[in-house]
Amino acid sequence: AQSVTQLDSQVPVFEEAPVELRCNYSSSVSVYLFWYVQYPNQGLQLLLKYLSGSTLVKGINGFEAEFNKSQTSFHLRKPSVHISDTAEYFCAVSDRGRNYQLIWGAGTKLIIKP
Amino acid sequence: GAGVSQSPSNKVTEKGKDVELRCDPISGHTALYWYRQSLGQGLEFLIYFQGNSAPDKSGLPSDRFSAERTGGSVSTLTIQRTQQEDSAVYLCASSLVGVPASSYEQYFGPGTRLTVT
Numbered sequence: 001a002q003s004v005t006q007l008d009s010q011v012p013v014f015e016e017a018p019v020e021l022r023c024n025y026s027s028s029v030s031v032y033l034f035w036y037v038q039y040p041n042q043g044l045q046l047l048l049k050y051l052s053g054s055t056l057v058k059g060i061n062g063f064e065a066e067f068n069k070s071q072t073s074f075h076l077r078k079p080s081v082h083i084s085d086t087a088e089y090f091c092a093v094s095d096r097g098r099n100y101q102l103i104w105g106a107g108t109k110l111i112i113k114p
Numbered sequence: 115g116a117g118v119s120q121s122p123s124n125k126v127t128e129k130g131k132d133v134e135l136r137c138d139p140i141s142g143h144t145a146l147y148w149y150r151q152s153l154g155q156g157l158e159f160l161i162y163f164q165g166n167s168a169p170d171k172s173g174l175p176s177d178r179f180s181a182e183r184t185g186g187s188v189s190t191l192t193i194q195r196t197q198q199e200d201s202a203v204y205l206c207a208s209s210l211v212g213v214p215a216s217s218y219e220q221y222f223g224p225g226t227r228l229t230v231t
Binding site for chain 2: 036051092101105107
């Protein structure tokens with residue numbers, strides 16, 4: 001069965017500093033990968049997705065992620081964070097063998113320090 | 115157009131009572147998913163609908179949980195004899211399965227926060 005690991009439960013970072021949120025997945029077959037963001041007391045919003053093609057994927061709000069098949073990773077990055085980026089970020093894999101249901105990581109809380 | 119909507123946004127119920135949670139997917143989306151987000155378990159899949167049928171119910175935690183979908187649109191998740199461990203945010207998502215590249219993106223509603231006292 002597929003699984004997703006987000007190595008950090010919390011990442012504190014100063015405003016305007018760069019950030020990387022780590023995600024590793026277990027499957028060795030073709031995967032579709034997603035990052036979702038959940039702002040406080042709000043629903044889940046898609047940040048970006050990797051389906052195929054270029055391994056560097058750009059998303060909303062200046063975020064990008066790089067798909068690395070050999071390392072089975074899909075780390076999320078932003079070169080300069082803003083206080084408004086404070087949220088919880090979830091990495092997910094779409095299970096093609098199970099109706100594309102999403103398998104989720106545990107989430108990483110991004111804490112922006114002023 | 116309108117996104118996925120869920121009602122109620124918050125529900126507080128007493129242990130042992132039944133609750134119904136509603137999801138209105140994006141119009142035309144054939145696939146509908148229910149997930150649960152709880153402190154101890156994170157985000158977990160509950161059930162998947164394609165049209166009105168549910169080919170995958172494997173995530174439902176017990177027989178107290180059931181769901182239906184009518185007219186290929188609205189879905190209702192019912193929890194009977196609620197327990198405190200049912201307290202969570204219940205999320206609904208819809209997608210357009212079958213259309214390349216669209217099949218993989220799920221659009222989420224705001225969720226229903228269920229508190230069982």
